[in-house]
Amino acid sequence: MISAIDARMTQATSPQLDRLIAGYHRFREAAWNPRRERWESLRQSQSPEVMVIACSDSRVDPAQVFDVDPGEIFVVRNVAAMVPPFETTPGHHGVSAALEFAVQVLKVREIVVLGHGMCGGCKAALTRELHGTRPGEGGFIADWIALLDEAREPVAAKYGTTGREAERAMEHAGVRVSLANLRTFPCVREGEADGSITLRGAFFAISDGVLHLLDEADGSFAPVK
Numbered sequence: 001m002i003s004a005i006d007a008r009m010t011q012a013t014s015p016q017l018d019r020l021i022a023g024y025h026r027f028r029e030a031a032w033n034p035r036r037e038r039w040e041s042l043r044q045s046q047s048p049e050v051m052v053i054a055c056s057d058s059r060v061d062p063a064q065v066f067d068v069d070p071g072e073i074f075v076v077r078n079v080a081a082m083v084p085p086f087e088t089t090p091g092h093h094g095v096s097a098a099l100e101f102a103v104q105v106l107k108v109r110e111i112v113v114l115g116h117g118m119c120g121g122c123k124a125a126l127t128r129e130l131h132g133t134r135p136g137e138g139g140f141i142a143d144w145i146a147l148l149d150e151a152r153e154p155v156a157a158k159y160g161t162t163g164r165e166a167e168r169a170m171e172h173a174g175v176r177v178s179l180a181n182l183r184t185f186p187c188v189r190e191g192e193a194d195g196s197i198t199l200r201g202a203f204f205a206i207s208d209g210v211l212h213l214l215d216e217a218d219g220s221f222a223p224v225k
């Protein structure tokens with residue numbers, strides 16, 4: 001008799017895994033095999049010059065949007081593309097660890113915060129629909145997107161809390177919050193001051209396929225030419 005765990009382990013495939021493995025074969029065929037020298041040079045180390053902070057949303061993959069190869073961008077993805085402020089409180093600071101590695105070890109030259117259209121995290125920040133839920137039942141998300149609480153107030157006051165206009169304003173505000181929080185990290189602030197690091201805000205929506213860049217002087221997003 002096999003245990004439930006053994007049964008799961010012997011369950012070789014699923015439609016989902018089949019699709020992933022088919023994609024893996026396409027990647028081997030079309031991208032990996034023809035460029036073995038490139039991958040060989042990446043075997044020992046990586047030296048990306050750009051860090052991208054993006055949302056976990058399945059529709060906005062930075063490597064796809066920017067059409068880059070492995071080794072070119074160092075990516076952190078999370079709910080709503082957030083960067084928390086520099087904090088030394090106990091806890092597991094995943095984004096801060098990645099940021100530290102990118103800046104101090106990889107010495108990236110640019111950090112791009114990539115917001116996106118129809119962001120569920122930003123929407124939840126706006127509606128506060130998960131407010132008061134327990135960890136594991138929405139509470140982790142609620143706590144995470146509370147990073148947007150302050151930025152939410154003027155958005156909600158101007159546009160309300162529902163509808164695309166309000167949601168987009170919240171999505172844009174989220175990018176500005178992450179940029180502001182990046183600047184609370186001493187290594188980022190110093191890098192920006194001595195010109196070794198540039199921060200960028202960007203926004204992409206799969207619906208129109210247009211990348212926008214943030215003009216930090218006036219806070220507006222304009223399509224990239």
Ligand SMILES: [Zn+2]
Pocket residue numbers: 055056057079080081116118119120121122
């Ligand atoms: Zn999102």
